Amino acid sequence: MPANPILRLKSVRKTFGHFTALHGIDLAIEEGEFFTIVGPSGSGKSTIIRLLVGMDELTSGEIWLRDKRIDQIPANLRPTCMVFQSLALFPHMSVGQNIEFPLKLRKIDPAKRKARAIELLQLLHLPASYYDKRVTECSGGERQRVALARALAFDPEILFFDEPLSALDYRLRKSLEKELKDLHARTGKTFVYITHSLEEALVMSDRIAIMKSGRFEQISDADEIYSKPVSRFVAEFMGEVNLFQVTASDGRIEGAGLIAAPGDATSTMAERITAARDATLMIRPEYVQFLADGQVADFEISGTLNGIYALGSRIHYEVKTGSGQILTVEKLREDRYDGSQGDTVRLGWSAASAHVIEDTPFEEKVA
Numbered sequence: 001m002p003a004n005p006i007l008r009l010k011s012v013r014k015t016f017g018h019f020t021a022l023h024g025i026d027l028a029i030e031e032g033e034f035f036t037i038v039g040p041s042g043s044g045k046s047t048i049i050r051l052l053v054g055m056d057e058l059t060s061g062e063i064w065l066r067d068k069r070i071d072q073i074p075a076n077l078r079p080t081c082m083v084f085q086s087l088a089l090f091p092h093m094s095v096g097q098n099i100e101f102p103l104k105l106r107k108i109d110p111a112k113r114k115a116r117a118i119e120l121l122q123l124l125h126l127p128a129s130y131y132d133k134r135v136t137e138c139s140g141g142e143r144q145r146v147a148l149a150r151a152l153a154f155d156p157e158i159l160f161f162d163e164p165l166s167a168l169d170y171r172l173r174k175s176l177e178k179e180l181k182d183l184h185a186r187t188g189k190t191f192v193y194i195t196h197s198l199e200e201a202l203v204m205s206d207r208i209a210i211m212k213s214g215r216f217e218q219i220s221d222a223d224e225i226y227s228k229p230v231s232r233f234v235a236e237f238m239g240e241v242n243l244f245q246v247t248a249s250d251g252r253i254e255g256a257g258l259i260a261a262p263g264d265a266t267s268t269m270a271e272r273i274t275a276a277r278d279a280t281l282m283i284r285p286e287y288v289q290f291l292a293d294g295q296v297a298d299f300e301i302s303g304t305l306n307g308i309y310a311l312g313s314r315i316h317y318e319v320k321t322g323s324g325q326i327l328t329v330e331k332l333r334e335d336r337y338d339g340s341q342g343d344t345v346r347l348g349w350s351a352a353s354a355h356v357i358e359d360t361p362f363e364e365k366v367a
């Protein structure tokens with residue numbers, strides 16, 4: 001729970017007829033944080049943003065901006081700002097006029113407006129000469145920057161982003177991700193960003209909320225979500241993963257052909273597995289080793305090398321176990337495993353690199 005939240009959602013529910021899009025969610029976002037909400041299509045990301053900026057009404061619950069309740073305040077009076085997915089720049093205006101628009105609304109005099117617009121162009125790495133350029137003559141990436149400059153000209157308390165990069169090509173998206181992160185650091189503003197792209201979330205965010213069917217499954221930093229997911233859903237959403245349904249009795253872990261070496265390393269895990277109603281052992285592909293003859297590991301499993309896939313700098317190996325499960329092993333190109341399809345292999349990993357998922361859904365509690 002953040003110490004100094006700028007934005008708080010308390011039991012926010014949203015229904016459309018009989019359908020519940022948000023199930024009473026709680027959330028607190030820290031001042032100056034880059035907070036990303038990520039989840040599959042239809043999980044409720046846009047619904048949250050629409051409620052936050054006032055484009056739609058809550059069914060029940062409250063939204064607070066610092067110590068002020070804002071859910072009943074009309075959109076145009078909320079001190080927040082949204083960068084739309086479709087940019088909504090004024091096509092008949094120049095870049096400068098677009099950026100200055102919010103300042104003009106506030107009746108700031110022309111010389112000051114222009115100075116601020118040029119400052120913002122520079123902040124967004126656009127040349128000052130773009131001030132007189134027509135928006136229609138800008139590229140897609142440049143328009144995104146102009147839209148961001150205009151959003152910053154509003155000087156909002158919080159900037160909301162609704163998938164602003166989704167329409168751009170891969171290279172441009174990658175470079176704008178880094179620029180947005182950098183912009184966040186330079187402005188010190190609070191950014192709330194929604195995306196269905198996990199990669200985007202990982203590159204930019206201080207914290208990530210994973211959404212599923214109108215609820216948050218987990219809210220944490222990227223590292224924790226990746227290495228300690230609270231559910232199978234989060235584990236799989238965060239990338240390639242090997243999962244084993246396991247049970248434990250008398251300190252021994254069993255399941256799906258796994259061999260767990262008894263001892264200190266696995267006994268704490270065994271206790272957690274015994275206590276859990278439904279436990280899954282998780283190991284990411286990059287932590288799995290091909291074991292040499294005589295080599296031992298905390299966890300071991302045998303199988304047949306089923307496929308080898310070169311992915312540029314990395315190689316993925318698919319191994320089929322005795323129970324028919326397909327496991328993935330990832331190696332860097334320089335650490336490639338020297339084997340061929342059809343080989344019998346032994347895989348192993350340490351208890352420290354594995355994680356037990358107790359499959360209890362997570363809800364952040366807000367005081």
Ligand SMILES: Nc1ncnc2c1ncn2[C@@H]1O[C@H](COP(=O)(O)OP(=O)(O)OP(=O)(O)O)[C@@H](O)[C@H]1O
Nearest residue numbers: 016019021039040041042043044045046047048196
């Ligand atoms: N006006 C509406 N009337 C009825 N159902 C709606 C309405 N708006 C959203 N929904 C439903 O609410 C759920 C959440 O929608 P939302 O747009 O928030 O999802 P999302 O996570 O943003 O998805 P995407 O990534 O596809 O944009 C979906 O099942 C959607 O069909």
